[in-house]
Amino acid sequence: MAIEILPARLANQIAAGEVVERPASVVKELVENSIDAGATRIDVDIEKGGSKLIRVRDNGVGISKTDLQLALSRHATSKIHSLDDLEAIMSLGFRGEALASVSAVSRLTITSRPAEQQEAWSAFAEGRDMVVSVKPAAHPVGCTVEVVDLFFNTPARRKFLRTDKTEFSHIDELLRRIALSRFDITINLRHNGTQVRQYRRIPERGDPLRRLKAVCGQKFVESCAAD
Numbered sequence: 647m648a649i650e651i652l653p654a655r656l657a658n659q660i661a662a663g664e665v666v667e668r669p670a671s672v673v674k675e676l677v678e679n680s681i682d683a684g685a686t687r688i689d690v691d692i693e694k695g696g697s698k699l700i701r702v703r704d705n706g707v708g709i710s711k712t713d714l715q716l717a718l719s720r721h722a723t724s725k726i727h728s729l730d731d732l733e734a735i736m737s738l739g740f741r742g743e744a745l746a747s748v749s750a751v752s753r754l755t756i757t758s759r760p761a762e763q764q765e766a767w768s769a770f771a772e773g774r775d776m777v778v779s780v781k782p783a784a785h786p787v788g789c790t791v792e793v794v795d796l797f798f799n800t801p802a803r804r805k806f807l808r809t810d811k812t813e814f815s816h817i818d819e820l821l822r823r824i825a826l827s828r829f830d831i832t833i834n835l836r837h838n839g840t841q842v843r844q845y846r847r848i849p850e851r852g853d854p855l856r857r858l859k860a861v862c863g864q865k866f867v868e869s870c871a872a873d
Protein backbone atom coordinates (compact mmCIF):
# COMPACT_ATOMS: atom_id res chain seq x y z
CA MET A 647 0.00 0.00 0.00
CA ALA A 648 1.24 3.49 -0.83
CA ILE A 649 2.15 5.78 2.04
CA GLU A 650 -0.28 8.67 2.56
CA ILE A 651 -0.52 11.43 5.13
CA LEU A 652 -3.70 10.93 7.17
CA PRO A 653 -6.41 13.61 7.03
CA ALA A 654 -6.29 15.91 10.07
CA ARG A 655 -9.50 14.57 11.65
CA LEU A 656 -8.38 10.95 11.44
CA ALA A 657 -4.93 11.76 12.83
CA ASN A 658 -6.60 13.67 15.68
CA GLN A 659 -9.05 10.84 16.33
CA ILE A 660 -6.15 8.46 16.69
CA ALA A 661 -4.40 10.90 19.04
CA ALA A 662 -7.67 11.25 20.98
CA GLY A 663 -7.27 7.59 21.95
CA GLU A 664 -4.46 8.74 24.26
CA VAL A 665 -6.19 11.80 25.74
CA VAL A 666 -9.91 11.01 25.89
CA GLU A 667 -10.94 7.81 27.56
CA ARG A 668 -14.30 8.93 28.93
CA PRO A 669 -16.26 12.15 29.70
CA ALA A 670 -14.22 12.72 32.89
CA SER A 671 -11.02 12.92 30.79
CA VAL A 672 -12.61 15.72 28.74
CA VAL A 673 -13.62 17.57 31.92
CA LYS A 674 -10.05 17.17 33.22
CA GLU A 675 -8.52 18.68 30.08
CA LEU A 676 -10.99 21.59 29.97
CA VAL A 677 -10.76 22.42 33.66
CA GLU A 678 -6.95 22.26 33.52
CA ASN A 679 -7.06 24.73 30.64
CA SER A 680 -9.24 27.04 32.75
CA ILE A 681 -6.80 26.79 35.65
CA ASP A 682 -3.86 27.52 33.32
CA ALA A 683 -5.81 30.57 32.10
CA GLY A 684 -5.87 31.93 35.67
CA ALA A 685 -9.61 31.46 36.22
CA THR A 686 -11.00 32.11 39.70
CA ARG A 687 -14.38 30.64 38.79
CA ILE A 688 -15.15 27.53 36.75
CA ASP A 689 -18.68 26.34 35.96
CA VAL A 690 -19.07 22.78 34.73
CA ASP A 691 -22.37 21.73 33.16
CA ILE A 692 -22.99 18.09 32.35
CA GLU A 693 -25.88 16.37 30.61
CA LYS A 694 -26.36 12.61 30.54
CA GLY A 695 -23.11 11.78 32.28
CA GLY A 696 -21.23 13.92 29.75
CA SER A 697 -22.14 11.91 26.68
CA LYS A 698 -24.71 14.55 25.63
CA LEU A 699 -23.02 17.72 26.88
CA ILE A 700 -19.91 18.89 28.71
CA ARG A 701 -19.69 22.66 29.08
CA VAL A 702 -16.86 24.35 30.96
CA ARG A 703 -17.04 28.10 31.40
CA ASP A 704 -14.33 30.18 33.06
CA ASN A 705 -13.37 33.77 33.82
CA GLY A 706 -9.73 33.35 32.84
CA VAL A 707 -7.69 35.43 30.41
CA GLY A 708 -9.53 34.16 27.33
CA ILE A 709 -8.27 33.68 23.78
CA SER A 710 -7.99 36.35 21.08
CA LYS A 711 -9.85 35.96 17.78
CA THR A 712 -6.64 35.14 15.90
CA ASP A 713 -5.55 32.52 18.42
CA LEU A 714 -8.94 30.79 18.46
CA GLN A 715 -8.16 29.07 15.14
CA LEU A 716 -4.86 27.81 16.51
CA ALA A 717 -6.38 26.62 19.79
CA LEU A 718 -8.17 23.86 17.86
CA SER A 719 -5.07 22.82 15.90
CA ARG A 720 -2.81 20.00 16.97
CA HIS A 721 0.64 20.86 18.36
CA ALA A 722 -0.49 24.43 18.98
CA THR A 723 0.11 25.74 22.49
CA SER A 724 0.77 29.04 24.23
CA LYS A 725 2.38 27.24 27.17
CA ILE A 726 5.82 26.27 25.86
CA HIS A 727 8.00 27.49 23.03
CA SER A 728 11.29 25.67 23.50
CA LEU A 729 12.99 22.67 25.04
CA ASP A 730 14.06 24.87 27.94
CA ASP A 731 10.41 25.71 28.67
CA LEU A 732 9.60 22.01 28.56
CA GLU A 733 12.13 21.40 31.31
CA ALA A 734 10.59 24.05 33.54
CA ILE A 735 6.88 23.48 33.07
CA MET A 736 4.69 25.72 35.23
CA SER A 737 1.34 24.85 33.59
CA LEU A 738 -0.87 21.77 33.68
CA GLY A 739 -0.97 21.50 29.88
CA PHE A 740 1.88 21.82 27.37
CA ARG A 741 1.31 19.34 24.52
CA GLY A 742 -1.13 21.40 22.47
CA GLU A 743 -3.16 18.24 21.92
CA ALA A 744 -6.25 18.32 24.10
CA LEU A 745 -8.67 20.58 22.23
CA ALA A 746 -7.74 19.17 18.80
CA SER A 747 -8.26 15.63 20.10
CA VAL A 748 -11.58 16.29 21.84
CA SER A 749 -12.77 18.27 18.82
CA ALA A 750 -12.05 15.28 16.54
CA VAL A 751 -14.36 12.97 18.54
CA SER A 752 -17.25 15.36 19.36
CA ARG A 753 -18.96 18.56 18.25
CA LEU A 754 -16.77 21.09 20.03
CA THR A 755 -17.28 24.85 20.11
CA ILE A 756 -14.96 27.26 21.89
CA THR A 757 -16.16 30.78 22.63
CA SER A 758 -14.00 33.43 24.18
CA ARG A 759 -13.27 37.06 24.85
CA PRO A 760 -9.98 38.34 26.22
CA ALA A 761 -10.08 41.61 28.17
CA GLU A 762 -8.41 43.59 25.37
CA GLN A 763 -11.12 42.63 22.83
CA GLN A 764 -14.53 44.31 22.81
CA GLU A 765 -16.37 41.39 21.21
CA ALA A 766 -16.36 37.61 21.64
CA TRP A 767 -15.78 34.97 18.96
CA SER A 768 -16.73 31.37 18.65
CA ALA A 769 -14.77 28.68 16.77
CA PHE A 770 -15.42 25.12 15.67
CA ALA A 771 -13.61 22.69 13.36
CA GLU A 772 -15.40 21.03 10.42
CA GLY A 773 -14.79 18.24 7.93
CA ARG A 774 -11.97 15.77 7.41
CA ASP A 775 -9.37 18.53 7.37
CA MET A 776 -10.81 20.15 10.49
CA VAL A 777 -10.98 23.59 8.92
CA VAL A 778 -11.78 26.09 11.66
CA SER A 779 -14.70 28.53 11.22
CA VAL A 780 -14.96 31.58 13.44
CA LYS A 781 -18.20 33.48 14.14
CA PRO A 782 -19.10 36.48 16.30
CA ALA A 783 -20.61 35.57 19.68
CA ALA A 784 -21.60 37.04 23.03
CA HIS A 785 -19.41 36.17 26.04
CA PRO A 786 -17.93 37.97 29.04
CA VAL A 787 -14.13 37.96 29.52
CA GLY A 788 -13.10 34.31 29.75
CA CYS A 789 -13.75 31.17 27.81
CA THR A 790 -16.46 28.54 27.32
CA VAL A 791 -15.85 25.18 25.72
CA GLU A 792 -18.91 23.16 24.79
CA VAL A 793 -18.51 19.49 23.90
CA VAL A 794 -21.67 17.94 22.47
CA ASP A 795 -22.24 14.27 21.55
CA LEU A 796 -18.90 12.88 22.69
CA PHE A 797 -17.75 9.93 20.52
CA PHE A 798 -20.70 10.39 18.08
CA ASN A 799 -18.32 9.62 15.19
CA THR A 800 -16.35 6.84 16.92
CA PRO A 801 -19.10 4.31 17.76
CA ALA A 802 -16.65 1.73 19.11
CA ARG A 803 -15.54 4.25 21.78
CA ARG A 804 -19.11 5.32 22.53
CA LYS A 805 -20.06 1.71 23.20
CA PHE A 806 -17.56 1.56 26.04
CA LEU A 807 -19.24 4.36 27.98
CA ARG A 808 -20.86 3.17 31.22
CA THR A 809 -24.20 4.40 32.59
CA ASP A 810 -24.73 8.16 32.92
CA LYS A 811 -24.55 7.74 36.69
CA THR A 812 -21.16 6.01 36.57
CA GLU A 813 -19.69 8.48 34.08
CA PHE A 814 -20.98 11.37 36.19
CA SER A 815 -19.45 9.88 39.33
CA HIS A 816 -16.03 9.91 37.61
CA ILE A 817 -16.51 13.60 36.82
CA ASP A 818 -17.62 14.34 40.38
CA GLU A 819 -14.58 12.55 41.82
CA LEU A 820 -12.21 14.36 39.46
CA LEU A 821 -13.61 17.75 40.49
CA ARG A 822 -13.39 16.88 44.18
CA ARG A 823 -9.67 16.24 43.70
CA ILE A 824 -9.19 19.49 41.82
CA ALA A 825 -11.23 21.35 44.46
CA LEU A 826 -8.91 19.96 47.12
CA SER A 827 -5.84 21.16 45.27
CA ARG A 828 -7.02 24.70 44.45
CA PHE A 829 -8.90 26.44 47.28
CA ASP A 830 -8.56 29.75 45.42
CA ILE A 831 -10.97 28.75 42.65
CA THR A 832 -14.76 28.54 42.84
CA ILE A 833 -15.97 25.38 41.11
CA ASN A 834 -19.65 24.70 40.37
CA LEU A 835 -20.95 21.43 38.99
CA ARG A 836 -24.41 20.85 37.47
CA HIS A 837 -25.86 17.62 36.13
CA ASN A 838 -28.97 17.63 33.91
CA GLY A 839 -29.76 21.20 34.99
CA THR A 840 -29.43 20.57 38.75
CA GLN A 841 -26.66 22.09 40.85
CA VAL A 842 -24.79 19.14 42.36
CA ARG A 843 -21.66 20.74 43.88
CA GLN A 844 -20.70 24.24 44.85
CA TYR A 845 -17.13 24.71 46.00
CA ARG A 846 -16.75 28.38 46.87
CA ARG A 847 -13.29 29.87 46.67
CA ILE A 848 -11.56 30.53 49.94
CA PRO A 849 -10.07 34.03 50.09
CA GLU A 850 -6.44 34.36 51.18
CA ARG A 851 -7.25 34.89 54.85
CA GLY A 852 -10.34 32.70 54.77
CA ASP A 853 -10.88 29.42 56.58
CA PRO A 854 -9.53 26.51 54.49
CA LEU A 855 -11.58 24.05 56.57
CA ARG A 856 -14.68 25.40 54.80
CA ARG A 857 -13.45 24.00 51.51
CA LEU A 858 -12.42 20.75 53.17
CA LYS A 859 -15.95 20.49 54.58
CA ALA A 860 -17.53 21.15 51.19
CA VAL A 861 -15.46 18.39 49.59
CA CYS A 862 -15.03 15.78 52.34
CA GLY A 863 -17.99 16.48 54.64
CA GLN A 864 -18.49 17.80 58.17
CA LYS A 865 -17.66 14.47 59.84
CA PHE A 866 -14.28 14.23 58.17
CA VAL A 867 -13.40 17.79 59.17
CA GLU A 868 -14.48 17.21 62.78
CA SER A 869 -12.36 14.11 63.16
CA CYS A 870 -9.27 15.51 61.46
CA ALA A 871 -9.41 18.87 63.26
CA ALA A 872 -9.84 17.33 66.73
CA ASP A 873 -6.72 17.66 68.85
Ligand SMILES: Nc1ncnc2c1ncn2[C@@H]1O[C@H](COP(=O)(O)OP(=O)(O)OP(=O)(O)O)[C@@H](O)[C@H]1O
Binds near residue numbers: 680717723724742746
Ligand atom coordinates in the same frame (compact mmCIF):
# COMPACT_ATOMS: atom_id res chain seq x y z
N1 LIG B 1 -10.02 28.02 28.96
C1 LIG B 1 -9.02 28.58 28.26
N2 LIG B 1 -8.69 29.89 28.46
C2 LIG B 1 -7.69 30.48 27.76
N3 LIG B 1 -6.95 29.84 26.82
C3 LIG B 1 -7.24 28.55 26.58
C4 LIG B 1 -8.28 27.86 27.27
N4 LIG B 1 -8.33 26.59 26.80
C5 LIG B 1 -7.36 26.50 25.87
N5 LIG B 1 -6.70 27.66 25.73
C6 LIG B 1 -5.61 27.96 24.77
O1 LIG B 1 -5.64 26.98 23.76
C7 LIG B 1 -4.39 26.30 23.68
C8 LIG B 1 -4.64 24.86 23.30
O2 LIG B 1 -5.27 24.15 24.39
P1 LIG B 1 -4.98 22.60 24.55
O3 LIG B 1 -5.61 22.12 25.80
O4 LIG B 1 -5.32 21.93 23.27
O5 LIG B 1 -3.38 22.53 24.68
P2 LIG B 1 -2.45 22.84 25.94
O6 LIG B 1 -3.26 23.12 27.14
O7 LIG B 1 -1.50 23.89 25.51
O8 LIG B 1 -1.68 21.46 26.08
P3 LIG B 1 -2.33 20.02 26.50
O9 LIG B 1 -2.67 19.33 25.22
O10 LIG B 1 -1.22 19.37 27.26
O11 LIG B 1 -3.55 20.30 27.32
C9 LIG B 1 -3.72 26.50 25.02
O12 LIG B 1 -2.31 26.45 24.93
C10 LIG B 1 -4.24 27.89 25.42
O13 LIG B 1 -3.44 28.89 24.84
Ligand SMILES: [Mg+2]
Binds near residue numbers: 675678739740744745
Ligand atom coordinates in the same frame (compact mmCIF):
# COMPACT_ATOMS: atom_id res chain seq x y z
MG1 LIG C 1 -4.77 21.82 27.76
